[in-house]
Structure formats: structure tokens, C-alpha cells
Amino acid sequence: xxxxxxFLTGTYPRNSxxxxxxxxxxxxxxxxxxxxxxxxxxxxxxxxxxxxxxTNKEPLRVTFAHERWAxxxxxxxxxxxxxxxxxxxGLEPWSLSVTGKIRNPDRTVKILGVxxxxxxxMLVLSVIWLLRSIVQTTAGTDASEGDPFVRSNVWRLRVIxxxxxxxxxxxxxxxxxxxxxxxxxxxxxxxxxxxxxxxVSFMFICFGMGILTMVLAEVFKIGVRxxxxxxxxx
Numbered sequence: 001x002x003x004x005x006x007f008l009t010g011t012y013p014r015n016s017x018x019x020x021x022x023x024x025x026x027x028x029x030x031x032x033x034x035x036x037x038x039x040x041x042x043x044x045x046x047x048x049x050x051x052x053x054x055t056n057k058e059p060l061r062v063t064f065a066h067e068r069w070a071x072x073x074x075x076x077x078x079x080x081x082x083x084x085x086x087x088x089x090g091l092e093p094w095s096l097s098v099t100g101k102i103r104n105p106d107r108t109v110k111i112l113g114v115x116x117x118x119x120x121x122m123l124v125l126s127v128i129w130l131l132r133s134i135v136q137t138t139a140g141t142d143a144s145e146g147d148p149f150v151r152s153n154v155w156r157l158r159v160i161x162x163x164x165x166x167x168x169x170x171x172x173x174x175x176x177x178x179x180x181x182x183x184x185x186x187x188x189x190x191x192x193x194x195x196x197x198x199x200v201s202f203m204f205i206c207f208g209m210g211i212l213t214m215v216l217a218e219v220f221k222i223g224v225r226x227x228x229x230x231x232x233x234x
Contacts (some may be wrong), residue, residue: 023139030132037125044117047110068102068113072182073220075195095197112181120169123163130156149223157217164210168203 043049051067076083076093102109134153140146180194183189192231 023141026135026139027132030128030135031109034125034128034132037121037128038099041118041121044121045114047113061123068105069099070102070113070116070178070182070185071097071099072179073195073197074098075193078193095195100182102181105185109181109184112177112184114175116177116181118172120167123167123170127160127163130160149220149227151221151224154217154221154224157213157220161210161213161217164206164213167206171202172198 026084047068049066049068051069074096076096079096080093087093088128102113105113134156136146137150137153175196175198179194182194183191
């Protein structure tokens, strides 16, 4: 039985009821995150996008349709040149977003639609899977202690760092593919009205997080080496 002092200090035995509850919560959260990400990946990979339409008139109606939409960034200087003059001083149109419905897509359009979303989905799914494995080794089981300082976690952190660094490149490629998708769905759309938009801040954030994760992997590597040296002295 866990005493109040053990509960407050955290020095309760690993096979106690509280310890098992902690592990179940941790793994439950990671399993839910993994399941939701997997569902999103399958929706994009199998192209089973659906749209809810809710009317605001009496009687209230909700319709469910199998539809896919694509967002396109428009050049405001071309499609709305008068907008700049109508805005207050200090405000300037940067980009305009429009959404188009993809009707009766052919095979090429379907492939482009998958390529515009699935690669980023795979990166997110991979990161969550690796984090789940790290949490699993850290939390342990009812039969064994958890230990985050294992060589497999060093490898996992390095892979996560590589994914974070590659994410802006994959996202930029997806943006180009989406532009090609729109141009095929709407061939009469003038080229000068569209523009590609890349989030530079997202790129630097990913690069920074990737570098920090790589540093964390080296810290774990040192921890593994110190533990192995200590065990060798015993």
C-alpha cells in the first residue's frame, strides 16, 4: 500500500496501482494521437474526403457529400487591384485565398491530390510513432522499470530531427503540387492571377526544432554511454 509520503515524493513502487495508472494515461494519450493521425492519413491516401453542408434556414438540413476541395493563393495586384486603394493607410493586400471544388477528377488529378497531402501526413505520423516508442521505453511496464537512456531512443531522436529539417522542403513541394492540381482542374485560370506562397517562419521554426532535437539526441547518447560505463564498473 502506498503511503501519503510516498505519494507526495513520488518514491512509490513501480508495481503500485498509481504507477500503473500513470503509465496507462501516458500510453493512452499517445495511442489516441496516433489513431487520429492515422485516420487523417488514410482519409488523404484513400481520397475519402467528405463535406458537411448545413443550411441556416428553416427547416435545418444537414447534407453529406463526397467532395474534395483545393485552396489556391491569388495575386491581389492582378485579381483585385482596387483593393489596395480601398484599404486604410498602413494596410496592404498580401495574398488572397480561394477554394475550388474538384469535380470528376481524372487519374492524374487524383494522384496530384494524394501527393499534395500524404507526404506531410506521413512525416507527422512518423514523428508521433517515434514519440510513442520513446514514451513507452520511458514509462516501462508493470514488470520492468522504464529507462529513456537506451540506444534505440538516440536513433529515434535523430530520425525525428531529420524529419523536422525535411518538413519545410516537403511542404514546399506540396504547395507546388497543389498549384499544378488547380491549374489542371481549372485550365482557363490565367497564370498571372495565381502565386505560390511559402511560409519562411515555418521553415526556420522546423530547422530550429530539428537542431534542438539533434542536440537532445546527443545528450541521450552521453547518458547511455555513462550508464554503460557505470554498469561496467559494477
